[in-house]
Amino acid sequence: MSVNIPRGTQDILPGTVEKWQRLERIATDICRTYQYKEIRTPIFEHTELFQRNVGNTTDIVQKEMYTFTDRGDRSLTLRPEGTAAVVRSFVENKMYGDPNQPVKLYYNGPMFRYERPQSGRYRQFVQFGVEAIGSEDPAIDAEVLSLVMDIYRAAGLKKIELVVNSLGDQESRQAHREALINHFEPQIGEFCEDCQSRLEKNPLRILDCKKDREHELMKTAPSILDYLNDYSRTYFEKVQSYLTALDIPFTIDPTLVRGLDYYNHTAFEIMSSAEGFGAITTLCGGGRYNGLVSQMGGPDAPGIGFAFSMERLLAAIEAEGVEWQTDDRLDCYLVSVGEKAKDYTVKLLHDLRLEGIEAERDYQNRKVKAQFKAADRVQARFVAVLGEDELEQNKINLKDMETGEQEEIPLDELTSTLLKKLEAK
Template identity: 90%
Template sequence: MSVNIPRGTQDILPGTVEKWQHIEKIATDICRNYQYKEIRTPIFEHTELFQRNVGDTTDIVQKEMYTFTDRGDRSLTLRPEGTAAVVRSFVENKMFGDPNQPVKLYYNGPMFRYERPQSGRYRQFVQFGVEAIGSEDPAIDAEVLALVMDIYQTAGLQKIELVINSLGDTDSRTAHREALVNHFQPRIGEFCTDCQSRLEKNPLRILDCKKDRDHELMKSAPSILDFLNDYSRTYFEKVQSYLTALEIEFTVDPTLVRGLDYYNHTAFEIMSNAEGFGAITTLCGGGRYNGLVSQMGGPDVPGIGFAFSMERFLAAIEAEGIEWQEENRLDCFVASLGEEAKDYTVKLVHDLRKAGIKAERDYQNRKMKAQFKAADRLKARFVAILGEDELKENKINVKDMETGEQQEVALAELTETLLKKVEAK
């Protein structure tokens, strides 16, 4: 029987997983610096959570969710995105009662969408996201944008572009919605079936259609910026002024529409302009969702957040040719010659590890030359060589693999010697 990995998934193997760990550490360290705390929610939730709150007109709900019925005849769904689950937890655990507001959270974990696999896009993928819930200050919008730009730039990305738009408040969106219906309705038969169904339910989603994006009506569609009321316009201008003060470059794109129904006011995406990155350039997306908490039964408090795909992040790093210095080099490989010496190294390596030294030994009964080759493959800084004669004399030889210098030290002093040598490197 041949069992292969499911389509749209991937194995992240040693040698690659270290790259994931590197950017995960960058992201989590920066989040903590901005006072965001980690939250972990279930991988599956009640289906209704996503149907009601992500939006039944979205591609995610209509086409992409992995939904199943459990033994209790309950409909459950593998989470396709992170915001709805985080807001559900915020409400259910009454985090709105925390005296420290806004509540600032980050998450990192697998999401699931049944979509066509392509470069950097999988059916099981990992999203890193941030949610700031409880403030309507445009400064928190700017902070969230600064945070994600900080993550990308700290990782070394340079060919990225921040694009922002305002979707306005409820009144602004209502006026814009009416204008969109009047604009598209006379020729809606020329559009795909999805767009035809969206006309009455959520015409804003027509602007996000990939099939009909080149239709002439798309280019002449009414801009949301022309329908912003005074409050929405002032809010958006304030966000822009804060970004300018933070020296964060951005472009305003009136056609930017996020694919989830809960967004209002600030919406944004970050694109990669790296050569060879691919036709789909979006790295990160997010925005403000001021009605989502109350929609889930909580108080009427606003929120804003973003999410990015770790796979897309790594693809952008590769497209820009960014390389990192390996951080997990082996400190010492312990090579042995003779049965007694080999047995002794079991505890010796254990003691080195307990002292904080990254140590390894041979488990294949290889000859000395082969053990040195293994040390080279592991990029060991030092090789400690123990033979039968050295063991009888309670001594061991330590070779610097970079300089070739070799030093004989007492076995009892090996740990202290290596600690000094590793620190000096």
Template identity: 75%
Template sequence: MAINIPRGTQDILPGDVEKWQFIEEKARDICKRFNYKEIRTPIFEHTDLFLRGVGETTDIVQKEMYTFQDRGERSLTLRPEGTAAVVRSYVENKMFGNPNQPTKLYYCGPMFRYERPQAGRFRQFVQFGVEALGSNDPAIDAEVISLAMEIYQSLGLKKLKLVVNSLGDIDSRVAHREALISHFSPRIEEFCSDCKSRLEKNPMRILDCKKDKDHDFMQTAPSIIEYLNDESREYFEKVQMYLRDLHIDFEVDSGLVRGLDYYNHTAFEIMSNAEGFGAITTLCGGGRYNGLVEEFDGPETPGIGFALSIERLLAALHAEGIELQTETKLDCYVATIGENAAEKSVVLVHELRKAGLTAEKDYQKRKMKAQFKAADRLQARYVAVLGDEELERNVINVKNMETGEQEEVMIDQFIAYIAGVK
């Protein structure tokens, strides 16, 4: 019986892997320019981390986590998102004590959620995320948003839509919560079971319901914007001011609530407007999460971040017809005729690689014509032909595959020749 790949996962094969590497390197380079440092956390954490950090009322915790017991009967969970683990590490490693603040971090790695697989959505997926901890300045909200936009725009994406909202501070959230409960209570029986359970636990999450999004009570629900106190309103206005100063187009969407419990103040999403992209248009989401560090017994520390899906980024590139210029060409292919020449080619290929060049040789004892075909498939810039006769004369023939020109080179000068002309 054949063993197939698990549902909701994918193999990323050579030819596609280079696209992933290109995107990841581009994002890392941008983070370096913004002075964000990489952090790597475990793929699994104690389950309590996500119960406390993500929120017990979220779909992630209630329906989507991959949770298991280890041999010590400890409950562990494959990470469904990146922020909780980064904040846990921030507290555990006392990064708040570093003299350089705010602490600016980024991560890249697989996440796991038991969702219904569909286009651009997997049960194992890769997120690239950024977290900035230790600043209450609205300017860093704008910086984080601009970093996310820079990643997409640097790859050539143009059909982007940025939406922002404010979820307010604690006082604003409490006032809005009471208004939502009063609004939905009279007709809550018309809503799905999830919404019913959220009414008292976290009524704002009702606004994020996909099943009841077209219910008429959704359209008339009180907006958080109406309940922002003066401090929250001023903060949100400054975030918008900085975005305008950075010439970043955006729309205010009072219905944007995000799906995790830890968000407050600024929330944002970046979407694709590309034709044919699909029903799920969100590429990236993030926001401010003041209070999350304290939830993990750390000092009072504000924070803001975002996470983007590499899979959905690739889908957006495809929708806009953008081909990434990944480098896959080979510098030199060494083709041989004869036993002694084949033995010598092992050393020559090794020396090419040590010199920083990409090199390959024949390992299947194919004829010269087949070796040249292999070199073509590998897009080799040069093919070096070595026979036993050439070996006796201590020379090797080098052919430029683009121009067709061929030159005889002394073997002891071969590496330098390829390095100089590649």
């Protein structure tokens, strides 16, 4: 019986996983320079966490969640996004009591959404995200945007565009909500069922509809920017001024609303303009969520964050033809001749690895010539050849595979000699 991988998932094999590891190092190293610390939350949470905080009107909650009932008759959901779980942890662990505010966190792990699989989009995908909780300073908005742009630049992307908008505070959103209802209500019957149900629940989400994006009313819908009160307008202007000071180009798009209910004030997306990337160009999305912490039972602690799919980032890198210089060469391959020499290389290999030398030996009982071919396949810098005569004389032959130079050295000096030669390369 053959069992295949579930639809919408993928195996990340050696040869590809190294690209993932490199991206993860880039992202985590940049987070470290910005003083963001890693947080790890459960892969599943109580379903209510996402229903109440992501929003019942969102596609995620209505159509895409993997939800199941456990043996205790509790409804649990595989996490479809990271922010709700991080904020839950922030509240539950009383991180708002930390004297160092805002609390700056990042996460990296699998998320799950039941959606139609396509290039760069999977039902199980890896999301890297950042959350800064505890500050309503527009400068932290600019810092979060600067951080993610630094990640993309360090990954080698050039054809990217930052798009920003303001969703305003509660007062601004309420005024805009009423204007949207008045605008769409007369012809709402021409829109899809989802939009019709959103009219009263959350009319802002109509602007995010993919089915009706070409409808004439979409083009003339009231702009949130026309309904910002003085505080919201000033806040958004500050964010823009900081981005300009940081030399981060951006475009304002008043139709950008994002797909989650908890956003307010700053909202943003980063798009790829690389040829061949695909019809869906969004790489990253995020925004401010000032009421989410209190909604979960915590204090009135404002927050902002972003998340991006690692799969989408890798697809953008491929679309731009970014070439990475990787060094996967092995430091030393041990070739043995004879049974005693082969047995001795077990400990010798261990000793090399203890000193941080990337080393390997033969496990297939191959002849010497085949062992050298194996060393070539793994691009070994050095090959150390040990025969039974050399073992009795406490010597070993060391060959530099780049220059072809060979030398016989004391066996107990192999590690120190290799360390010096590798450092010199």
